[in-house]
Amino acid sequence: MKKILSFTLNGQPYEVAVKPKTTLIELIRDEIGLTGPKIGCNAGACGACTVLIDGKAVDSCSVLALQVEGHSVETVEGLADGDKLHPLQEAFLDDGGYQCGFCTPGMLMAAKSLLNENPDPSIHEIRHGLSGNLCRCTGYVRIIDSIHDAAQRMKKEGGEKS
Amino acid sequence: MRDFDYIAPKSVEETIKVLSEYKDEAKIIAGGQSLLNILKQDLMAPEILVDIKHLSELDYITYDEKEGMRIGATTTHHAVEVSPLVIEHYPILSEMEHTLAFPQTRNWGTIGGNLCIQDPTGDVAPPLIALRATVKIVGPNGERILPMEDFSTDYYETVLEEDEILAEVRIPPMAPRTGVAYSKFRIVEGDAPIVGAAVAFTLNEDGTCADARIATNGTAPIPLRIPDAEAVFKGKKITDELIQEAVEVAGEAMECIPDIVASDEYKKRVAKVYIKRMARKALSQIQ
Numbered sequence: 001m002k003k004i005l006s007f008t009l010n011g012q013p014y015e016v017a018v019k020p021k022t023t024l025i026e027l028i029r030d031e032i033g034l035t036g037p038k039i040g041c042n043a044g045a046c047g048a049c050t051v052l053i054d055g056k057a058v059d060s061c062s063v064l065a066l067q068v069e070g071h072s073v074e075t076v077e078g079l080a081d082g083d084k085l086h087p088l089q090e091a092f093l094d095d096g097g098y099q100c101g102f103c104t105p106g107m108l109m110a111a112k113s114l115l116n117e118n119p120d121p122s123i124h125e126i127r128h129g130l131s132g133n134l135c136r137c138t139g140y141v142r143i144i145d146s147i148h149d150a151a152q153r154m155k156k157e158g159g160e161k162s
Numbered sequence: 163m164r165d166f167d168y169i170a171p172k173s174v175e176e177t178i179k180v181l182s183e184y185k186d187e188a189k190i191i192a193g194g195q196s197l198l199n200i201l202k203q204d205l206m207a208p209e210i211l212v213d214i215k216h217l218s219e220l221d222y223i224t225y226d227e228k229e230g231m232r233i234g235a236t237t238t239h240h241a242v243e244v245s246p247l248v249i250e251h252y253p254i255l256s257e258m259e260h261t262l263a264f265p266q267t268r269n270w271g272t273i274g275g276n277l278c279i280q281d282p283t284g285d286v287a288p289p290l291i292a293l294r295a296t297v298k299i300v301g302p303n304g305e306r307i308l309p310m311e312d313f314s315t316d317y318y319e320t321v322l323e324e325d326e327i328l329a330e331v332r333i334p335p336m337a338p339r340t341g342v343a344y345s346k347f348r349i350v351e352g353d354a355p356i357v358g359a360a361v362a363f364t365l366n367e368d369g370t371c372a373d374a375r376i377a378t379n380g381t382a383p384i385p386l387r388i389p390d391a392e393a394v395f396k397g398k399k400i401t402d403e404l405i406q407e408a409v410e411v412a413g414e415a416m417e418c419i420p421d422i423v424a425s426d427e428y429k430k431r432v433a434k435v436y437i438k439r440m441a442r443k444a445l446s447q448i449q
């Protein structure tokens with residue numbers, strides 16, 4: 001029997017009826033239709049499905065949709081501000097932080113979570129922060145560079161504002 | 163995954179009521195990091211999941227100089243990792259959490275879920291055993307307190323009855339002149355440990371050993387405390403020779419089981435190395 005779930009997705013309130021066994025990634029992709037987060041392993045091991053729950057990276061394949069009741073969820077679709085890309089997205093574009101792009105939505109959200117907590121991470125801290133995200137293409141170096149670059153850009157932006 | 167019903171009780175009391183009503187048809191879900199993988203493979207088919215993840219009543223970390231630390235069962239790994247109280251009083255727990263699974267797992271998975279799934283390689287139990295932790299279990303007849311090392315009974319089995327939950331982990335204050343170390347062996351960051359070892363020493367004022375604790379993971383179906391090896395140190399001055407003697411005794415106690423990653427012999431050898439290293443490390447913190 002379906003149950004009613006209320007939560008926020010990319011700043012927008014949602015009220016949807018879901019089966020208890022629906023996982024968060026199934027809700028986001030199949031029912032709401034945001035296909036940014038990907039299903040890789042469906043077992044909490046690859047990070048392709050990474051979304052933020054209350055600002056923290058979580059594998060959406062390993063959370064029941066009903067468990068985000070009252071929480072705020074953010075996917076890669078919520079990263080840009082209208083047409084203005086997020087500094088992480090800009091840095092990934094400029095620094096070649098992706099090849100096929102399958103892991104990218106998860107990488108971006110894992111990186112966002114990391115920077116939320118630690119705005120100026122060392123290379124080691126970036127590597128540790130990405131330990132739950134697999135990439136079959138890039139060899140990681142450019143992803144790590146992109147995140148380091150994005151952190152610098154965000155520091156600058158923040159500095160300009162204040 | 164098969165269909166199931168879902169309920170999110172509002173309190174621990176209501177959780178126990180629901181569990182008492184449904185008995186073995188119900189299964190607790192906390193972070194679901196282990197449980198959902200089990201359900202996806204149809205290894206288990208509960209009628210109803212009882213969600214405790216959102217219970218703020220079970221989500222806390224407190225410290226008191228007399229009583230020590232209390233950690234609620236639904237506290238996430240990440241909350242333990244970054245807690246200033248944990249870092250101040252039991253830094254080993256923060257270090258352990260820092261290398262447990264992935265950021266994603268730590269952000270949503272809970273310390274209670276980790277102990278209750280009772281994976282023999284789990285990271286959380288050995289350092290807690292070394293720190294003389296106890297667990298508070300709540301059921302229809304009230305609560306009971308057990309030493310951490312008595313909580314696990316077999317692979318993926320604990321002492322919990324079907325209408326009981328793990329509510330809290332309690333850690334006594336550390337005695338003066340105590341050192342504690344834990345580390346694990348694994349091939350890739352984020353992989354489950356192959357084996358690991360936690361060692362704690364408390365010294366007397368004259369430098370002899372007042373108390374020793376040794377606990378390992380991945381070396382038996384349950385987290386293994388090794389009293390025979392601990393006894394080697396009691397009342398003596400801890401030297402490298404004494405550590406080696408204890409390591410040999412510990413080797414006898416471990417009944418490692420081979421799996422796809424490593425043979426029993428290999429696990430035992432590596433576990434002995436880790437006990438030795440952790441003993442030296444724990445000692446170096448006091449001397």
Ligand SMILES: Cc1cc2nc3c(=O)[nH]c(=O)nc-3n(C[C@H](O)[C@H](O)[C@H](O)COP(=O)(O)OP(=O)(O)OC[C@H]3O[C@@H](n4cnc5c(N)ncnc54)[C@H](O)[C@@H]3O)c2cc1C
Nearest residue numbers: 044192193194195196197263271272275276278284285328
């Ligand atoms: C990719 C991956 C890597 C991992 N790597 C590691 C690792 O390196 N080291 C390590 O130690 N662990 C590792 N784990 C295991 C991880 O730590 C656990 O999955 C997690 O801590 C379980 O917590 P949870 O809240 O998600 O529990 P759940 O999955 O919700 O529950 C686990 C079990 O415990 C029961 N349960 C949960 N809470 C309670 C309670 N309070 N009272 C009674 N029963 C309860 C549930 O019914 C279920 O049977 C890994 C897991 C994954 C998916």
Ligand code: FES
Nearest residue numbers: 040041042047061
């Ligand atoms: S699809 Fe969720 S972690 Fe791989």
Ligand code: FES
Nearest residue numbers: 099103135136137
């Ligand atoms: S860019 Fe292809 S998997 Fe990472």
